Amino acid sequence: MKILEQRAARELLQRFEPHASWGKPMMRRSTIALASASIFLAALSATIWAADPPVKITVHWGGTIRVLKTKPTLLLGASPVLSPGAPLRDRIFKIIKDLGADDIRYAGGGYVYPHFGVAELDPPTATKTSWDFSHIDPVTEEVMKATAGHPLVLNFSAIPEWMFKTPAPVPYPADPEKPAWQYEQGKELRDPTAREVGEYFARVVAWHVKGGLTDELGKWHESGHHWKVDYWEVLNEPDIEHGLDAQTYTRIYDAVAEAVHGVSPETKLVGISDSYPSGHSEFFRYFLDPKNHRPGVPLDMISYHFYAVPNGDEPPEAHQFTFFYQADRFLETVGYIETLRKMLSPSTGTMVNEIGTMLPEDWAQTSPDYVFKPIAQSYWNLSAAIYAYVFAGLARMGIDDAAESGIPCAPGLWPSIAMLDWDTAQPNARFWVLKLIHHNFRPGDKIVDSSSDSGYVMAQAFVGASGERKVLFVNKRDREFEVQLPESTGAKIEVIDQTTGSNPPASSTLDGSSFKLGGFAVAVVTLTH
Structure with a gap:
């Protein structure tokens, strides 16, 4: 089903104009096509929630992309x-x-x-x-x-x-x-x-x-x-x-x-x-x-x-x-x-x-x-x-x-x-x-090479001026994912999701190398190593 969803997304998105509407509302045909695609994908993805495998994160801590x-x-x-x-x-x-x-x-x-x-x-x-x-x-x-x-x-x-x-x-x-x-x-x-x-x-x-x-x-x-x-x-x-x-x-x-x-x-x-x-x-x-x-x-x-x-x-x-x-x-x-x-x-x-x-x-x-x-x-x-x-x-x-x-x-x-x-x-x-x-994340931090094997969870790693290692996570979907981050046992995680509402981030310590990321969650994981 996941392959089907990805294939359907590609085929639908290929039908759009090169620059579909974004920014302030502009009524273009592409937004109508995008709306139809979004509704279709919403219905399709609802059938595969249980099939999501753990999301694996890879970070090359020595691979600096640029200085923030x-x-x-x-x-x-x-x-x-x-x-x-x-x-x-x-x-x-x-x-x-x-x-x-x-x-x-x-x-x-x-x-x-x-x-x-x-x-x-x-x-x-x-x-x-x-x-x-x-x-x-x-x-x-x-x-x-x-x-x-x-x-x-x-x-x-x-x-x-x-x-x-x-x-x-x-x-x-x-x-x-x-x-x-x-x-x-x-x-x-x-x-x-x-x-x-x-x-x-x-x-x-x-x-x-x-x-x-x-x-x-x-x-x-x-x-x-x-x-x-x-x-x-x-x-x-x-x-x-x-x-x-x-x-x-x-x-x-x-x-x-x-x-x-x-x-x-x-x-x-x-x-x-x-x-x-x-x-x-x-x-x-x-x-x-x-x-x-x-x-x-x-x-x-x-x-x-x-x-x-x-x-x-x-x-x-x-x-x-x-x-x-x-x-x-x-x-x-x-x-x-x-x-x-x-x-x-x-x-x-x-x-x-x-x-x-x-x-x-x-x-x-x-x-x-x-x-x-x-x-x-x-x-x-x-x-x-x-x-x-x-x-x-x-x-x-x-x-x-x-x-x-x-x-x-x-x-x-x-x-x-x-x-x-x-x-x-x-x-x-x-x-x-x-x-x-x-x-x-402060100017002067290093942005390092990092990747997620899922298109639904973004991960971007940073190294601070004092050598502190952190990863910013974004869940792009309204459902939970399990995320696997190497060397994260004992790491601090700060999360904003639908359970935190209008409150500050929830903070906890990871007791293993994986954690749950709720729907539309944004999280920062600070590693202890």
């Missing part, structure tokens, strides 16, 4: 949940501080909550400007405290709407806590050189690093902030937000980079922030070619995102097949982008700074008749397993950052990518897996 540089981190977004007085604010920031991650990506509210991300909501006139950080600063100040001592990526992604040509002025809600899903409009800047955009973002950076800003009328606005901005990311998912092409985005990036460096020369720039890298190879080819930029404009970092997304009619038991298939295709895309990067701009780094899974219901959240559907506990474990799996793949390719998405989330604001319970801020399995990886 990938930093596990996360996306933190500004919203009313983080405002002063909000009930979960203090607990969320404590969780962020206790994690201690480098390169947390902090995104202003932008096109969802304009007051939390757009500092000049109205165009300047001959007599006044509308610069206002009164809702932005209270959140940013806490972000700076919670991430003190760690590099931070800032992304105030939204360009004020009045800088775009639109049939009429774009309104924004007077209530800062009210979402503005229709705020993002227009594709053509009123200043085609993008100089106006660059000057706007330079003033925003100056507010954070220079103690204040000088507005368009020459008036000084005091902030008192003298923070270090390690990274400034230019826009967010420009392929979706305003639908910018590579040429337009590159023009904006260059204008912003030059202006930002004028006030903060040490700040590194992050570009592209693409939502769907498999569908936009031309974007990467154009942007990564230095010939397409103004002289002297730095290409410090690029960024892009990955979300595994099922079709709307897929049953939950099929998601495991869809999600891991899409994860594999995404990692293939990463390999292609890495080839382009090394060829065109080898000194440029890479951040994959949104990683997650998403349920189709989230895309109905802007509708007046949106009704939240409860999410099963097993979904959070599957999503956590996807992050661990993608992290390992990115680590093997030397990607700089792997950021899980996101905090905070809730019904009406991408609930299926939540890392914390929206009522209590209790971490779910997705956060605990990120913390497990962050605690156990």
Whole structure:
């Protein structure tokens, strides 16, 4: 039966387009075919659970693949949940501080909550400007405290709407806590050189690093902030937000980079922030070619995102097949982008700074008749397993950052990518897996040659700076496997699975060279030898 399952999978997957849909939902024929295949395989695999043999792990501890540089981190977004007085604010920031991650990506509210991300909501006139950080600063100040001592990526992604040509002025809600899903409009800047955009973002950076800003009328606005901005990311998912092409985005990036460096020369720039890298190879080819930029404009970092997304009619038991298939295709895309990067701009780094899974219901959240559907506990474990799996793949390719998405989330604001319970801020399995990886695997560790004889259990071994030997495991299926790891008697195992729920990893000592790995489990085994 196992041979039959594998053969069926190959035959079905060969029928798909080379780049089946992944990332943000894109309705393509390939996703329909993948949904049919997933449902078929879900039914087929249910008949063979009892037939699974023990999974044998082989590790060549002396076979270093590369030195780990990938930093596990996360996306933190500004919203009313983080405002002063909000009930979960203090607990969320404590969780962020206790994690201690480098390169947390902090995104202003932008096109969802304009007051939390757009500092000049109205165009300047001959007599006044509308610069206002009164809702932005209270959140940013806490972000700076919670991430003190760690590099931070800032992304105030939204360009004020009045800088775009639109049939009429774009309104924004007077209530800062009210979402503005229709705020993002227009594709053509009123200043085609993008100089106006660059000057706007330079003033925003100056507010954070220079103690204040000088507005368009020459008036000084005091902030008192003298923070270090390690990274400034230019826009967010420009392929979706305003639908910018590579040429337009590159023009904006260059204008912003030059202006930002004028006030903060040490700040590194992050570009592209693409939502769907498999569908936009031309974007990467154009942007990564230095010939397409103004002289002297730095290409410090690029960024892009990955979300595994099922079709709307897929049953939950099929998601495991869809999600891991899409994860594999995404990692293939990463390999292609890495080839382009090394060829065109080898000194440029890479951040994959949104990683997650998403349920189709989230895309109905802007509708007046949106009704939240409860999410099963097993979904959070599957999503956590996807992050661990993608992290390992990115680590093997030397990607700089792997950021899980996101905090905070809730019904009406991408609930299926939540890392914390929206009522209590209790971490779910997705956060605990990120913390497990962050605690156990550090830049400078050696990634060593390791393999599993099962396509259903991933194993990746690491050797720490002090010689400590560890193995990261991911169970890609919603069923238990017996895993055989040589020399593991007496080893420590930390596991996050469906039995741990929203609790920290369960820890125990192995009394033999084999152990059970539950459905969608993520585990780290630390050997004593």
